[in-house]
Amino acid sequence: MSSGTWKVAIDGGWQFCLELCAAIGRALGLRNPFLRHKPSNWIQPNATKADIDYQIDYGIRNGELYAYRLKRMGIRPDARIMEIGPGVAFGGMAYLRAAGMSVAVSDRWLAPWSDAYHSRVYAGIADRLEGQPGFDVSPLRRMVAARGYGDDSVRCVFEAAERLADVGLGDFDAIVSNAVLEHVQGLDETLASLFRLTRSGGVGLHQVDFRDHRDFDRPLEHLFLKPEKFAVVNERVHFEYGSRRRQPEYAGAMRHAGFDIESYEIGERAREAYLDQVVTRLGRRRNSTALWSREVLADLGGLFWLRKP
């Protein structure tokens, strides 16, 4: 046998062993540690010019939106802000840092620094903000020179949102997130953490995406799976498929944690033709999701503006 054939045979054998272990594990009701999907944040990001430019624009746009919304909620320009689940680059928080805020990020799978990628993203954000009134980009320049984050630039907290309150971080003026609350394993625990870490009068801005992330063209298909079944497939991908919860369930959980909802802005609605199909299909079933009104089903995600009384 040639060495290539040996390699195929060994790889095939190894794969067979993994699958056999997985099948035995499943039969015994155990989780399969071998077939677990790698969290997206831990995949080395592409560092082409187009990827970097996209991330610079995305970071600045997020930063501008956060700055505008925080101001609208009466948050001072030197406030303490934390973003949960920032994704692969922390551009929105880098923007707020350059604008004079003190910023932290936390994630269950905090993305590691990649020099080929992050140095160029933050240098690009600094270049774009340099010289603009109200910005000091020196914390971003220091971060790039040090090839990593730091407490004086972007403070990093490697912790799941559910357990954040135990980390001893002190109070924040605002905690924000974008497309995160639909991915946390424990929504009530997460909201309890956020409530405890927000000062009285402080705020929360949370954009939540209610779609089935397996196929954005058919964003309500997860409602046709039994909750337990969706939970099993979702857990295998670290809950990256989103959640079956609808807007009133998020709103209820936020109020239960103690927050006042000052406003909710719907971001995206389902297409009418698809909604017709969904309503008809759900009407034939006798499960709890069939009880949602057409209006609730149409809401595919939006922004919650919260305040801690």
Ligand SMILES: C[S@@+](CC[C@H](N)C(=O)[O-])C[C@H]1O[C@@H](n2cnc3c(N)ncnc32)[C@H](O)[C@@H]1O
């Ligand atoms: C869909 S990404 C959104 C990333 C980014 N906010 C954006 O808008 O591009 C979801 C993020 O939530 C994080 N995440 C998922 N579960 C989490 C948890 N329990 N605690 C904290 N972060 C979590 C993921 O690691 C990821 O960074």
